[in-house]
Amino acid sequence: MIKIAHISDTHITPESAFKGYPYDLIVNEINTTDFDFVIHTGDVTNQGLREEYEHANYALKKIQKPLIVLPGNHDSRNVGYELFEKYVGPLYGVYERKDLVVIWLDSTIPDLSDGRVGGYKFKWLKEKLEEYSSKKFKIVAAHHHLVPLPDTGRERNVLFNAGDVLDLLLKHDVNLYVCGHKHVPNVYKIEHLIVANAGCTSCRKTRKGDVNSYNIIKVYEDGKVKVTIKKVTGDKVSRDFKIPKQRIFIPKGERLFRIIQISESNVSDRIYFRKRVLENAIKAINERYKPDLVVHCGDIVDYGIERYYERALEFYEKIKAEKIIIPGHNDITYLGYDLFKEYFGEPQIMEVGNHFVFIPIMTAQYETPIGVLGRIGQRVLTTLLEEYMEKFTTVVMHHNVIPIPRSRELGFLEDGGNVLKILASHAADLVLTGHGGNAVGIKVENTPIINAGSISWELHRNPFGNSFNLIDIYPSMVVAFEVQATWGSRKLLGMWKIKTEVPWKN
Amino acid sequence: MEEDAPIKVYMVKKLLGVTPEDSVQEACRIMVNFDIGSLVVFEDKRVIGFFTKSDIIRRVVVPGLPYSTPVKEIMSKELITVNSNTPLKDVLKVMAEHRIKHILVEDDNQIIGIFSLSDLLEANRRKLETAIARE
Numbered sequence: 001m002i003k004i005a006h007i008s009d010t011h012i013t014p015e016s017a018f019k020g021y022p023y024d025l026i027v028n029e030i031n032t033t034d035f036d037f038v039i040h041t042g043d044v045t046n047q048g049l050r051e052e053y054e055h056a057n058y059a060l061k062k063i064q065k066p067l068i069v070l071p072g073n074h075d076s077r078n079v080g081y082e083l084f085e086k087y088v089g090p091l092y093g094v095y096e097r098k099d100l101v102v103i104w105l106d107s108t109i110p111d112l113s114d115g116r117v118g119g120y121k122f123k124w125l126k127e128k129l130e131e132y133s134s135k136k137f138k139i140v141a142a143h144h145h146l147v148p149l150p151d152t153g154r155e156r157n158v159l160f161n162a163g164d165v166l167d168l169l170l171k172h173d174v175n176l177y178v179c180g181h182k183h184v185p186n187v188y189k190i191e192h193l194i195v196a197n198a199g200c201t202s203c204r205k206t207r208k209g210d211v212n213s214y215n216i217i218k219v220y221e222d223g224k225v226k227v228t229i230k231k232v233t234g235d236k237v238s239r240d241f242k243i244p245k246q247r248i249f250i251p252k253g254e255r256l257f258r259i260i261q262i263s264e265s266n267v268s269d270r271i272y273f274r275k276r277v278l279e280n281a282i283k284a285i286n287e288r289y290k291p292d293l294v295v296h297c298g299d300i301v302d303y304g305i306e307r308y309y310e311r312a313l314e315f316y317e318k319i320k321a322e323k324i325i326i327p328g329h330n331d332i333t334y335l336g337y338d339l340f341k342e343y344f345g346e347p348q349i350m351e352v353g354n355h356f357v358f359i360p361i362m363t364a365q366y367e368t369p370i371g372v373l374g375r376i377g378q379r380v381l382t383t384l385l386e387e388y389m390e391k392f393t394t395v396v397m398h399h400n401v402i403p404i405p406r407s408r409e410l411g412f413l414e415d416g417g418n419v420l421k422i423l424a425s426h427a428a429d430l431v432l433t434g435h436g437g438n439a440v441g442i443k444v445e446n447t448p449i450i451n452a453g454s455i456s457w458e459l460h461r462n463p464f465g466n467s468f469n470l471i472d473i474y475p476s477m478v479v480a481f482e483v484q485a486t487w488g489s490r491k492l493l494g495m496w497k498i499k500t501e502v503p504w505k506n
Numbered sequence: 507m508e509e510d511a512p513i514k515v516y517m518v519k520k521l522l523g524v525t526p527e528d529s530v531q532e533a534c535r536i537m538v539n540f541d542i543g544s545l546v547v548f549e550d551k552r553v554i555g556f557f558t559k560s561d562i563i564r565r566v567v568v569p570g571l572p573y574s575t576p577v578k579e580i581m582s583k584e585l586i587t588v589n590s591n592t593p594l595k596d597v598l599k600v601m602a603e604h605r606i607k608h609i610l611v612e613d614d615n616q617i618i619g620i621f622s623l624s625d626l627l628e629a630n631r632r633k634l635e636t637a638i639a640r641e
Contacts, residue, residue: 130512133512133591134591192519246551246616246617247618249521249522255539277635464628464632466639479540484631485635486634486638486639487634487635490541
């Protein structure tokens with residue numbers, strides 16, 4: 001077993017932001033128990049100032065275990081990243097221990113709070129993952145969030161290119177991503193990757209009245225992992241993970257439901273709108289796939305003007321199946337807010353048969369690609385998920401709650417962290433989103449979250465081309481394919497065993 | 507396509523399969539429903555066989571075997587595998603050597619993925635779509 005202490009956000013400074021007592025308490029605990037090494041995921045100092053680095057240099061030496069330290073946004077302030085190398089150590093590197101490797105990097109942007117793993121750094125990370133591919137347990141450490149975190153205010157404050165980084169880590173079978181940043185301790189299982197955020201070890205700025213804490217990570221020989229959030233009050237919350245390498249699916253039983261998920265039709269008379277592709281796709285949906293429900297996750301028109309809505313209605317009237325159409329940010333530009341209701345009606349909760357319920361969530365705002373659900377909206381969503389707990393619940397919205405490869409994190413909900421937490425903790429059975437122009441399917445905890453690429457808009461980010469998603473629900477599993485809009489070839493987005501309570505089991 | 511990347515980056519990590527006693531017809535139904543060209547055969551969480559659509563044509567349809575034939579009788583038992591850390595270019599060499607379009611990927615003597623040549627054809631489909639999408 002390897003035991004790791006994961007500390008973060010110490011914010012060492014002579015000023016009141018730094019609390020010496022919890023720092024010494026946690027360091028003493030690390031020194032006197034059987035930890036093998038320590039990872040500090042950044043914000044060592046408060047402002048990146050020389051006097052703070054001098055103080056930090058002294059304070060870090062109190063830790064009598066092998067120590068990995070990487071910079072946070074606060075450390076890079078005031079050109080602090082240069083002082084970091086002088087007083088603390090290298091900004092990125094690799095640490096090996098038996099069958100385990102830690103690859104750690106600097107995700108900061110000088111003088112900004114946001115994070116990024118830029119072009120050369122991304123390439124470096126990829127090369128290191130290839131180099132250490134055969135290590136049994138791989139950890140990547142950086143300061144910034146990989147997925148939105150609850151109670152962080154600007155919850156979409158993930159890495160600028162979090163979608164690409166998450167995709168890279170999943171492809172390379174990284175076991176654990178550790179980070180800090182917003183002082184919120186949190187542990188998520190994202191597909192086969194554990195994402196552990198540490199709270200803050202010794203900064204006064206805790207959130208929601210929380211106390212200082214650190215994380216304890218135990219990695220066992222048989223592949224089990226235990227992550228414990230330990231607070232200075234002694235309170236502990238632990239989670240155990242046993243993530244098998246082999247993921248086997250043996251389909252049994254008849255298909256219960258079929259959904260076609262579409263997004264970003266962007267119907268218009270602009271050159272980027274591919275009318276022929278949309279016509280062919282609608283024909284295939286009607287004649288070949290014959291779904292039980294078609295869900296359009298936003299941006300049905302390019303601009304909210306009457307001409308485009310008229311055209312969009314002509315296309316979508318042709319679909320024979322039941323439909324749920326929700327507005328994206330393009331749909332509510334100009335007169336769109338009213339036109340959407342006029343042409344497609346206000347999205348309603350839809351119960352289908354005895355088992356399925358679809359909950360549309362409105363997140364689009366005027367003049368910005370960033371969405372918001374809001375505090376009342378969050379309560380409404382929570383209540384609905386509780387109310388329909390007995391059914392197979394699918395939440396439908398436009399904006400992303402997980403990062404999308406090849407896109408910047410602009411399509412997030414402002415309060416994406418809280419929304420993701422609500423969806424995961426209430427075990428929504430399925431979440432469908434439609435921003436970012438790229439298809440992806442990722443399970444967070446027990447909730448598969450599927451984003452649709454663009455069906456007929458040339459300005460997309462999908463190497464597969466224009467596409468829509470085909471989602472089949474079987475008694476024990478959900479299977480999602482991306483279907484190439486023109487050729488009909490399929491690519492598996494994900495297969496997930498249903499681990500939530502489902503009505504047909506009773 | 508990056509030739510030096512380990513095959514784990516390109517492979518499909520979720521294995522779809524049947525059990526040895528399942529009939530060929532049941533297997534074909536799964537292949538059609540999931541639109542895939544191959545299936546693995548599991549027994550006690552172990553992969554004991556593998557077959558493709560063309561194996562079914564060659565070993566069931568042409569010899570005239572009944573559709574109720576269990577898959578264990580027609581599956582390939584000699585599995586051609588590569589380790590998940592093998593670079594893509596070396597995997598392609600192995601596939602060319604055996605003239606196969608699908609290959610199983612193992613790690614620690616456990617089959618954990620499958621790689622198919624069609625996974626590399628994305629870019630062509632996109633280009634052909636762009637070519638005919640213009641008005």
